[in-house]
Amino acid sequence: MIFYNPLTGEVDHTPVKHRPRTCFVLTQLGGTKTPELLRMCESVEVVLASRDIAVIDAASVTTGKDFLLKIWKLIYSVPMVVALFERYTPVKTLHNIYYEFGIAQAMGKETMVVVGENTDVPSDLMRTEYIPYDQGFDKSFAQFLHEYEQLSGFYETISEQLDNNPVLAMDYLRRSFLISGDEAVRSRAQAIVDQGNFDGRARNSVEVLLASF
Numbered sequence: 001m002i003f004y005n006p007l008t009g010e011v012d013h014t015p016v017k018h019r020p021r022t023c024f025v026l027t028q029l030g031g032t033k034t035p036e037l038l039r040m041c042e043s044v045e046v047v048l049a050s051r052d053i054a055v056i057d058a059a060s061v062t063t064g065k066d067f068l069l070k071i072w073k074l075i076y077s078v079p080m081v082v083a084l085f086e087r088y089t090p091v092k093t094l095h096n097i098y099y100e101f102g103i104a105q106a107m108g109k110e111t112m113v114v115v116g117e118n119t120d121v122p123s124d125l126m127r128t129e130y131i132p133y134d135q136g137f138d139k140s141f142a143q144f145l146h147e148y149e150q151l152s153g154f155y156e157t158i159s160e161q162l163d164n165n166p167v168l169a170m171d172y173l174r175r176s177f178l179i180s181g182d183e184a185v186r187s188r189a190q191a192i193v194d195q196g197n198f199d200g201r202a203r204n205s206v207e208v209l210l211a212s213f
Contacts, residue, residue: 044141115133
C-alpha cells in the first residue's frame with residue numbers, strides 16, 4: 001500500500017512502525033466522559049485484552065510533530081480501528097471520529113462502530129453493521145473479533161494466488177501480519193523481494209517499503 005502524506009499529498013517514504021495485534025480506538029479523549037462512555041471504553045478494552053489485542057488512541061504516542069500526520073500513521077500502523085460514541089459525545093469530537101474512521105476504511109483497515117444507547121448514527125454509517133452497547137455487547141464484540149482474526153489466513157491465501165503481482169501479494173501479507181503477529185508472514189514477504197526482479201530498486205521504493213513490515 002502506498003502511503004500519501006495528508007499534508008502534502010505526496011508519497012511519504014518515511015518508515016512507519018507497524019503495530020500487529022493492536023486496535024486503534026476512536027473516541028472522546030478530552031473533557032469529562034459520561035459514565036456510559038467510560039463503561040463502553042472499559043468493555044472494549046476488556047474484550048480486546050482477552051484476545052491479547054493491545055489498545056492505543058491518539059494520546060498513546062507523542063511525536064512532537066504534526067498531530068494530523070500522527071493520526072494517519074497510527075491508523076496505517078494497525079490492523080483494526082474501533083469507533084466509540086454515544087448521544088452526549090461532543091459534536092467536535094464526533095467530527096474527528098467520523099473523519100478518522102473514513103481514513104481507516106480508505107486504508108483497508110478492519111473497522112467496527114460501537115454505539116451508545118439512544119444514539120443517532122450518520123446516514124453513511126447506517127449502511128455499516130455496528131454493535132449497540134447493550135447487555136449483549138461483550139458477546140457480539142467477541143464474535144466480531146473471532147471473525148476478524150480469521151481474515152489473517154484468508155489474506156495469506158490470497159497472497160499465494162498472486163504470482164504475477166508481488167506488490168499486491170506483499171500488501172496482503174502485511175495485512176495478515178498485522179492481524180496475527182505471525183513472524184513467519186514477514187519471511188514470506190521478504191522471500192517475494194528476494195525472488196523478484198527488484199535488483200537496483202531504491203531503498204524507499206514501493207516494493208522495499210512494503211516488505212519492511
